[in-house]
Amino acid sequence: MKLIHISDLHLGKRINEFSMLDDQRYILEQVVKICVEEHADALLLAGDIYDRPIPPTEAVMMLDWFFNALAAQKIKVCAVSGNHDSMERIAFGAGLMKQSGVYLSTVYDGSTQKVILTDEFGEAQVYLLPFVRPSIVRRALGQEEIESYQDAVFAAVKHMDIDTKKRNILVAHQFVTGAGRCDSEDIVVGGVDNIDASIFEAFDYTALGHIHSPQNIKENVRYCGTLLKYSVSEVGQEKSVTVIEMGKKNDIVIRTIPLIPKHDLRAIHGSYMEVTARTFYQGTATDDYVQITLTDEEDIPDGMQKLRTIYPNLLGLSYDNLRTRTQQTIDFDSKIKKKSEKQLFEELYEKQNNQPMSIEQKQFVEELFTRLQEDKS
Structure with a gap:
């Protein structure tokens, strides 16, 4: 059995004033191609499908296209809502969509939707757990004492009634302790949303979303990361999809396939004369999304406008000089x-x-x- 793990599409996202919709469509086309070439049985989509609870029309239409493209290739979709999504909006139409092999997490009511996949080794059970807060689980499981995110996810997993003799996969969207974060993520002050990876011990593979950097928390507990770079802190990352190949119970191989964006996101550092010299930018993708840091001691008048004649997708301009390195208090x-x-x-x-x-x-x-x-x- 072969599964493709992705997360955090953030459809409809804007970086500064730039819409990412064209870039998102471009990268989703690659995902569909990879699924087909890999002969994937299912796509695991671990939350933050949209960038906000009420997404723009274009984002909804793009998701509709994406799901239809996968369904046309007989590739099942197992998707959950994330903290950026509306749980209710993602759940809408779930009953009808499953007839086409698109399985969406429902509003959490104490039970977790389970999708059964089969191959020559028998059944693999995929559990779809949407992003849950303590208040949601406490309301659904009134008899439980739930105060923290740890309590909430632990209780949700406990009520799944998992058959450990079978292969079990969890698709979830939570913050697991120890994960490295990026600037483009929502940060909860004090880390109160932390949960421990030990909660997932019953699963052969846990497909996580929420963290934008690809990383393993444990051997089979993984954040696949975003498909695109959404902040300058992600400049050094290689974005990818995660491929999970499952044989019989306890036989699993995990690998990644890199993605090539329509426009990369880069950081440029140098003086105004350096970064505007033809020898500096000639042969480079000047239409990439770039953050430029100038080392000039004097601010360049209309610097953004001038630089955009060369770098049209300039996200921001900052300075690295004596003035910015040393902040002095002005006393009278x-x-x-x-x-x-x-x-x-x-x-x-x-x-x-x-x-x-x-x-x-x-x-x-x-x-x-x-x-x-x-x-x-």
Whole structure:
């Protein structure tokens, strides 16, 4: 049996003012192609299907296309809702969709939907656990004492009535202690959403979503990561899909297949003259999503607009120089009244930029203050 594990599509996402829909369609087409070429039996989609609970129309249409493309190839889909999704919206139509081999997690009511897959080694049971908070599980299992996320997921798993003699797979969307995070994820202050990986011991494979960096928490407990880079903290990552090949019980092989985005997300560092030199950018994908950090001591006027003539998908511009490296507090001493306006201005400039004004700048300021004095008189 062969399964493809993906998560955190975040359909409809925007990075700064840029819509990612075209990039998401491009990468989903690759996922469908991989599923077909690998002769996958099922796709495991571990939550955060959409980027927000009420997704834009275009995102809904894209998911409809994606599910139809997989169903047309007789590839089953086992999907759960994540913390960015509306559990109720994802569950809508689940009863009808399963007739086409698309299985969606239902609203959690104390029971967990189970999908049965079969091959020459018998049954494999896939449990679909949507993202659950303590309040959701406490309401569904009134007799349980549930205070934390750990309690909630533990109780949900306990009520699955798992047959450990069979192959068991869990699709879930939670934060497991020890996972490395990225800037593009939602962070719960204090880590109160943490759960321990020991909860998943009954499963032969746990397909997790929520964390955007691909990583194993334990040998068969894995975050596959996002299909695309959604923050500069992910620049060094290689995005991929995870392939799970299951033979008989306890016989499992896990590997990854890299993905090639329509536009990569890169970080560029250098002076304005360097990053705008033809020798620097010629032959590179200048239409990638880029975050540029300039090392110039002076801010470049209209820097974003000028840089976008070369890098049209510029996400942001920052500076790495004396001013930004050393933050100084600007204090006003008791002798302030004894200093001229020109002296105060020069001191302010030096405090803000960690360097004195140049001779040309001092001359300009002196002329400026002279004109202001003339205008007053």
